[in-house]
Amino acid sequence: MDETEVKEYRWEGGYEKTWEEVKEDEVGNVEWSVKEIIEKSKRLLATRQPNVRLGMMRHLFVIVDSSNSMVEKDLKPTRQLCTYKLLQDFIQDYFDQNPISQLGLITTRNSSAERISELSGNRKYHLEELKKTFGDFNYCNGLMSVQNSLEIALSVMKMLPSHTSKEILIIGSSLSSCDPGEINTTIEMLKTNNIRVSMIHLAAEVRMFRHLCNETKGKHNVIVDDVHFKHILWSLVEPVPLPNSVDASCVKMGFPQELEQKPPFTTCSCHLAEGGKLNAKGFFCPQCNSKYCELPVECKCCGLILVSSLHLARSLHHLVPIKPFIKIELEEGSSAYCYGCRKRIKVPAENVYFCESCKKHYCDGCDIYVHNTLHVCPGCAVKRDEKR
Amino acid sequence: MQSETPKKIFSSLLVIILDVNPAQDTLLSGEIKLSSILSSVVAFANSHLMLRTHNKVAVLASDPNSCDFIYSDQDELDFKKKTVSSCKMGGSQYELFSHIDRSIKFNIVKFLKDAAEEPHMSRDTVFGASCAKALCYINRLQSNLFPGETMNSRILIISGCDNEGDKYIRCMNTFFTAQKQNVAIDVCSLTHDVTLLKQACYITEGSYFRMPKLEGLLLYLQWIFLTEPSSRKKLVIPLAPQLDFRPFCFCHGTLTAIGFVCSLCLTIYCKISPICTTCEAVFKVRSAIAVKPKKKKIKTTTVNN
Numbered sequence: 089m090d091e092t093e094v095k096e097y098r099w100e101g102g103y104e105k106t107w108e109e110v111k112e113d114e115v116g117n118v119e120w121s122v123k124e125i126i127e128k129s130k131r132l133l134a135t136r137q138p139n140v141r142l143g144m145m146r147h148l149f150v151i152v153d154s155s156n157s158m159v160e161k162d163l164k165p166t167r168q169l170c171t172y173k174l175l176q177d178f179i180q181d182y183f184d185q186n187p188i189s190q191l192g193l194i195t196t197r198n199s200s201a202e203r204i205s206e207l208s209g210n211r212k213y214h215l216e217e218l219k220k221t222f223g224d225f226n227y228c229n230g231l232m233s234v235q236n237s238l239e240i241a242l243s244v245m246k247m248l249p250s251h252t253s254k255e256i257l258i259i260g261s262s263l264s265s266c267d268p269g270e271i272n273t274t275i276e277m278l279k280t281n282n283i284r285v286s287m288i289h290l291a292a293e294v295r296m297f298r299h300l301c302n303e304t305k306g307k308h309n310v311i312v313d314d315v316h317f318k319h320i321l322w323s324l325v326e327p328v329p330l331p332n333s334v335d336a337s338c339v340k341m342g343f344p345q346e347l348e349q350k351p352p353f354t355t356c357s358c359h360l361a362e363g364g365k366l367n368a369k370g371f372f373c374p375q376c377n378s379k380y381c382e383l384p385v386e387c388k389c390c391g392l393i394l395v396s397s398l399h400l401a402r403s404l405h406h407l408v409p410i411k412p413f414i415k416i417e418l419e420e421g422s423s424a425y426c427y428g429c430r431k432r433i434k435v436p437a438e439n440v441y442f443c444e445s446c447k448k449h450y451c452d453g454c455d456i457y458v459h460n461t462l463h464v465c466p467g468c469a470v471k472r473d474e475k476r
Numbered sequence: 477m478q479s480e481t482p483k484k485i486f487s488s489l490l491v492i493i494l495d496v497n498p499a500q501d502t503l504l505s506g507e508i509k510l511s512s513i514l515s516s517v518v519a520f521a522n523s524h525l526m527l528r529t530h531n532k533v534a535v536l537a538s539d540p541n542s543c544d545f546i547y548s549d550q551d552e553l554d555f556k557k558k559t560v561s562s563c564k565m566g567g568s569q570y571e572l573f574s575h576i577d578r579s580i581k582f583n584i585v586k587f588l589k590d591a592a593e594e595p596h597m598s599r600d601t602v603f604g605a606s607c608a609k610a611l612c613y614i615n616r617l618q619s620n621l622f623p624g625e626t627m628n629s630r631i632l633i634i635s636g637c638d639n640e641g642d643k644y645i646r647c648m649n650t651f652f653t654a655q656k657q658n659v660a661i662d663v664c665s666l667t668h669d670v671t672l673l674k675q676a677c678y679i680t681e682g683s684y685f686r687m688p689k690l691e692g693l694l695l696y697l698q699w700i701f702l703t704e705p706s707s708r709k710k711l712v713i714p715l716a717p718q719l720d721f722r723p724f725c726f727c728h729g730t731l732t733a734i735g736f737v738c739s740l741c742l743t744i745y746c747k748i749s750p751i752c753t754t755c756e757a758v759f760k761v762r763s764a765i766a767v768k769p770k771k772k773k774i775k776t777t778t779v780n781n
Contacts, residue, residue, distance in 0.1 A: 400742050
């Protein structure tokens with residue numbers, strides 16, 4: 089976190105010779121050098137430190153600015169539609185990577201804030217609520233109010249148990265905020281509740297917002313274009329390290345079995361209010377035996393968190409990151425096969441990567457794929473002497 | 477390779493993972509020979525290629541110590557380099573088929589010879605690693621597609637192991653990746669019911685099938701696994717098995733319906749413990765319990781005054 093505070097602005101820093109990064113090869117082509125830079129940026133996404141306490145159970149509120157400024161057309165087609173599209177992907181990715189975490193949505197317009205979806209682990213619900221409100225062309229109106237939306241998030245997050253990672257993400261587009269009171273008291277409240285506020289701003293940096301993020305140990309980002317926006321959102325999908333003040337705890341969870349009922353059939357508790365249909369299959373809470381059609385869910389009757397062991401397994405790869413592979417030089421003329429995809433690597437033209445623990449060679453594509461998506465090194469998976 | 481055509485090309489890639497673990501019950505008891513399994517697999521691979529011109533196939537062999545491709549696109553390149561006349565062997569057989577037959581048999585002998593040099597440390601085949609390799613391969617072919625070309629991929633595991641000892645996290649990671657990339661994992665088990673592989677089918681929406689008897693492997697393969705997963709709904713196919721997703725706890729290894737999960741490393745305990753044995757975190761007792769004695773103390777002091 090110190091790094092962001094020390095960092096100067098571009099115009100304050102020394103003269104950067106960006107063109108020196110691009111080098112010509114013997115024939116005078118720069119293609120190779122550009123490729124290298126692109127690949128470096130892909131790899132940056134994948135570097136993670138092992139042995140860090142991560143917040144595996146996250147509670148995240150996304151505050152979406154729905155002020156007038158969202159109608160600007162600097163992002164194509166408009167800021168609103170671009171944000172809407174990316175936010176949909178973000179919600180999907182968030183639940184893919186953090187299946188036992190929860191998310192809530194807040195919009196702010198007309199100088200006030202509105203909770204459009206409660207904290208819950210059901211992605212369909214969030215996507216539907218988002219579509220109903222923010223997906224509407226005429227939704228954005230008036231001014232943004234950061235303090236009002238933070239207060240709403242705070243009122244919910246105060247009640248959460250202490251072991252969870254509490255986070256707020258603000259997607260801001262307006263350069264001003266219409267607040268009813270002193271924002272510093274709100275920041276103090278956020279700090280005492282261990283809530284981390286991150287911000288993605290679509291236009292420019294505002295000192296107050298930067299201050300808010302720094303104080304609460306979040307990240308402040310200003311986007312360059314839609315691709316950059318997507319990258320930053322993706323970086324927020326991964327679980328963040330927990331602050332030291334957060335305690336570990338033993339959370340009681342239920343692991344219901346999927347059972348088929350004999351007639352008479354019943355409705356599930358999750359769709360009871362909407363007059364749900366009768367169905368035979370369902371998950372039954374091991375504590376109070378109420379029926380649910382989907383997992384993960386918090387039992388409405390007894391409050392037990394119901395998950396499947398698959399949900400827990402899905403988050404485990406965050407805890408055991410793979411070491412980065414090293415780039416090595418092979419003798420010219422020698423040929424190497426990629427251990428992952430069995431591609432023949434042409435030695436001087438393509439890079440060869442090497443896994444230190446299993447001593448196997450990998451090609452460019454597999455290196456990125458293994459670290460970003462697969463989270464398993466095929467060579468190390470053959471060995472059996474490692475933990476877990 | 478092929479000239480670019482404006483037409484849309486559909487193709488389907490099938491990666492077969494063949495368990496050649498010598499400690500399989502079926503092979504030990506001599507009920508079925510590896511060579512007969514192999515010939516069924518080759519015939520099955522050929523019938524997959526016959527369905528569409530652009531279909532592709534790859535075969536992986538896997539045992540407890542290693543796993544490697546015994547047929548991949550590198551072998552296919554060898555075939556294209558050779559002249560047609562040198563490939564012709566089996567009379568009227570299509571040249572590619574006889575090439576596949578020969579290269580699979582040649583490579584598997586090489587694989588088994590290499591494997592025989594190292595002593596086997598365990599009886600369980602490394603499915604996690606072979607699935608990971610298969611996914612890497614699929615990923616490479618997927619990214620090398622021509623514009624306008626779409627490719628469905630799936631993995632078929634043929635095994636006769638009662639494999640429960642493979643590393644759980646690694647396997648699960650590969651299965652989840654397969655699900656994310658729409659790669660179905662099908663399993664044809666020769667003898668035992670394997671829970672891990674059943675879960676793989678459940679996660680990726682593939683088909684699971686345990687052979688009732690060992691004869692007619694090819695028949696079963698063609699009946700269930702030749703069709704694409706999307707069109708299997710229209711066929712009469714054995715139902716997916718019921719699965720139990722209750723986990724085994726770390727402390728006693730028993731099935732738990734209500735467990736206690738460490739908030740940092742997600743280890744499951746069947747009873748509350750003060751310290752997590754995996755990540756050595758000390759659990760804090762809920763504040764609701766801790767606050768109570770404080771209040772009492774204050775009260776007692778006021779009474780004394």
